[in-house]
Amino acid sequence: xxRTRKLxxxxxxxxxxxxxxxRIVRHLADEGDTACGTFGIRxxxxxxxxHFKVLRESGVIATESEGVKRINSLRRAELNKxxxxxxxxxxxx
Amino acid sequence: xxRTRKLxxxxxxxxxxxxxxxRIVRHLADEGDTACGTFGIRxxxxxxxxHFKVLRESGVIATESEGVKRINSLRRAELNKxxxxxxxxxxxx
Numbered sequence: 001x002x003r004t005r006k007l008x009x010x011x012x013x014x015x016x017x018x019x020x021x022x023r024i025v026r027h028l029a030d031e032g033d034t035a036c037g038t039f040g041i042r043x044x045x046x047x048x049x050x051h052f053k054v055l056r057e058s059g060v061i062a063t064e065s066e067g068v069k070r071i072n073s074l075r076r077a078e079l080n081k082x083x084x085x086x087x088x089x090x091x092x093x
Numbered sequence: 094x095x096r097t098r099k100l101x102x103x104x105x106x107x108x109x110x111x112x113x114x115x116r117i118v119r120h121l122a123d124e125g126d127t128a129c130g131t132f133g134i135r136x137x138x139x140x141x142x143x144h145f146k147v148l149r150e151s152g153v154i155a156t157e158s159e160g161v162k163r164i165n166s167l168r169r170a171e172l173n174k175x176x177x178x179x180x181x182x183x184x185x186x
Contacts, residue, residue, distance in 0.1 A: 089179040
């Protein structure tokens with residue numbers, strides 16, 4: 001389980017400032033919670049892991065273990081509470 | 094004069110993802126157009142110049158020459174048009 005992280009505006013903006021990470025966030029926003037490895041993004045596993053790490057450490061996503069799977073979710077409620085309107089404006093863009 | 098730059102979401106988010114750059118943006122939002130060198134931020138001039146460059150290249154701010162002065166402005170209308178609600182949500186945070 002990921003520890004709950006305090007959301008810091010600059011960390012969240014940085015996490016969202018990369019096209020691959022934005023794609024992951026949009027996927028989670030559209031499709032809901034998703035197991036790792038099913039995002040259909042073609043890039044080296046180490047690079048993709050790095051992007052997930054940045055998203056997780058900024059608090060934008062959470063990753064929980066469910067049996068042998070790791071499930072990612074967008075921390076939409078927490079983001080909306082901390083920075084009202086931010087996530088929606090990014091997803092709309 | 095700064096050329097008008099196309100606003101790209103990830104570039105704008107990256108430009109806003111640094112505490113010093115956010116402070117510059119908040120200053121421009123609160124105080125209006127401001128000459129370079131009057132932001133009261135204590136850091137090496139080269140570092141500050143770098144932050145202004147990132148803001149300018151992302152299209153978040155514009156810098157225009159006025160006689161010997163260089164005047165910075167927040168490109169609020171362009172940002173609001175390209176990404177409705179984004180700037181406001183960041184300034185509110």
